[in-house]
Structure formats: C-alpha cells, structure tokens
Amino acid sequence: MKKKGLIISIISLILIFCTGNFAFAQNLTGYYVGVGGSTIGPLDTAGLRQLVNQGQLTRNSLVWKEGMATWAAAGTIEELSPLFPPSAPPSLPASHSPPPMPNQSAQEVSHTGNLWFNSFAPGFENNKFFINTGIGLGPTGNYNMGIPPISASIDFKVTDVLPITVGAIVVFNTWNWKSGNPPLDVSVTYRNIGIGARAMYHFNFLENLDIYAGITLGYVIQSASITYGTGYPPGYSASGINSKSFFLWGSNIGARYFFTDLIGVYAEVGYSGLQYLNAGLSLKF
Numbered sequence: 001m002k003k004k005g006l007i008i009s010i011i012s013l014i015l016i017f018c019t020g021n022f023a024f025a026q027n028l029t030g031y032y033v034g035v036g037g038s039t040i041g042p043l044d045t046a047g048l049r050q051l052v053n054q055g056q057l058t059r060n061s062l063v064w065k066e067g068m069a070t071w072a073a074a075g076t077i078e079e080l081s082p083l084f085p086p087s088a089p090p091s092l093p094a095s096h097s098p099p100p101m102p103n104q105s106a107q108e109v110s111h112t113g114n115l116w117f118n119s120f121a122p123g124f125e126n127n128k129f130f131i132n133t134g135i136g137l138g139p140t141g142n143y144n145m146g147i148p149p150i151s152a153s154i155d156f157k158v159t160d161v162l163p164i165t166v167g168a169i170v171v172f173n174t175w176n177w178k179s180g181n182p183p184l185d186v187s188v189t190y191r192n193i194g195i196g197a198r199a200m201y202h203f204n205f206l207e208n209l210d211i212y213a214g215i216t217l218g219y220v221i222q223s224a225s226i227t228y229g230t231g232y233p234p235g236y237s238a239s240g241i242n243s244k245s246f247f248l249w250g251s252n253i254g255a256r257y258f259f260t261d262l263i264g265v266y267a268e269v270g271y272s273g274l275q276y277l278n279a280g281l282s283l284k285f
Helices: 002-018 045-053 078-083 106-110
Strands: 031-035 038-043 062-064 129-137 150-157 164-179 186-206 209-228 246-258 263-271 277-284
Touching: 031 045, 038 045, 045 078, 129 263, 150 186, 164 209, 186 246, 246 277
Parallel strands: none
Antiparallel strands: 031 038, 031 062, 129 150, 129 277, 150 164, 164 186, 186 209, 209 246, 246 263, 263 277
C-alpha cells in the first residue's frame, strides 16, 4: 500500500508540472477581489477561477490576502498567474511592405530597377519633354564667324523601358566674307538655318546627371546678302557669289545636370556642319 501511495503521489506531481499548474498544488485561499467598488472574498481557487470566467477578475484587478502590505494587481502576483491565459500576440499590420529608406523618394523606390533611374532625376517619372536652348561654337566654312551658333532642341522620352529619346533641333548662325578694299570692296553675310532630327541614348552613371550620346540628321537652308562698295556702279552684281544649302549630319555626346525638378544646364560636344560645341539651359516638362 505504501508503494502504491508513493506511485500515485509521483504521478500527480508529474501531471502538475506538465500542465503548468504547479502553483495550484497548494490551494489558493483567503483572497479578496475588488469588483465594481465592492470587495468579494475570501475566495479559494475555485472562486477565483469562477470570477476569471465571468470576466470580473483580470490581470489588472486589485486583490489582497492576509500578509500583503496593500492591494496589488492580480497580474503581479506569481501564484495567481496560472489563472490567466497567455496574452495574445498583437495583430499584424495591414501592409507588410517596408517603408522607404530615409531621404529616399517614392519614385526611387518604385524605379530602382528601371533604366531611367538616374537619367533626368529627380522628377523623371512624370517628365516626357526636355527643351534645351544654348549658344556655342562651330565651323565657318572658310569664312569669318558672324553670329555664333544659337540652338534650340526638344527631346521626347519614348518609353520608360529603354533610355532613348528622339527629337528635333534648330540651329542659326551667320558667316561673313569680305574682299577688296574701299571703295571697291565686297561684303557677304551668309545666314544658315539648320533643321534636323536627333536621337539620343542615355546612360546611368551618376544620379541627377544625364549623360547621353547620339546622332543628328537634317538640312541647312542658307541665304546670302551682298553689299558692294561705293566704287561699283548701281545694280552691279558679281558672279560666283551665291548661297549654297547643304545636308546636315553629325554626332555628339552631352550631359545635363538638373538643379531642380524643372531647371538644369547642359553641354554638348561633337561635330556637325554648324556647331561642334554648345551649352545652355535645360527644362523638363
């Protein structure tokens, strides 16, 4: 009988440890619970559990028993902890996407893998047109430079997939030629208007810096005005002096740097029949 009683005691202890109710191996007695401004008690384990099931005893409820200096929250008393179920974990947020890194704009996050990521940044996503206007230097066709090349161009971003723009360019300049001495001198001014199409490929080397290279094809319309010295008779016209329009072709490399979402500067170097260097202002729309 003694052995049988010892085995039953050992099994009971094992069950108590396994179920986590070791605190209840010794019955809880003598507890008073504050409920709605009233005191309920003294309560034993069964009474306390009944209040828990009724929602009248929580971890924040005040309890007291003989030996305690003052009332305390039930959740702070170790032997009462098995009365309360484990706290549920907080619910997951609605979105599991990580927020953008500090100082990183939304469009950078959404276009990290896009070929346009650095080209035309910032503000590249909503910009399709890029307008450039500038002044430069160019060949003179063995004449003297008059008005240096003044150019205006527009580039259109075809797609977000490939970093290619297509557009148009207009260039104006003048060349001067003079022969003879007064009063038998002749002065000629050639006015050149070049109109062409251009295509550029853009590279992603540095953020905010748009580096590109491309070609230009077009045509130059030339006109000439001749001034004769006073030594020539009225209505005199020299032979062999006339305008010559010509085919315009060239290639160039360039770079744009944008200070804001709208305004930047650019520079291009290359070769064409009217200019081999120009720089100026860039705008995005």
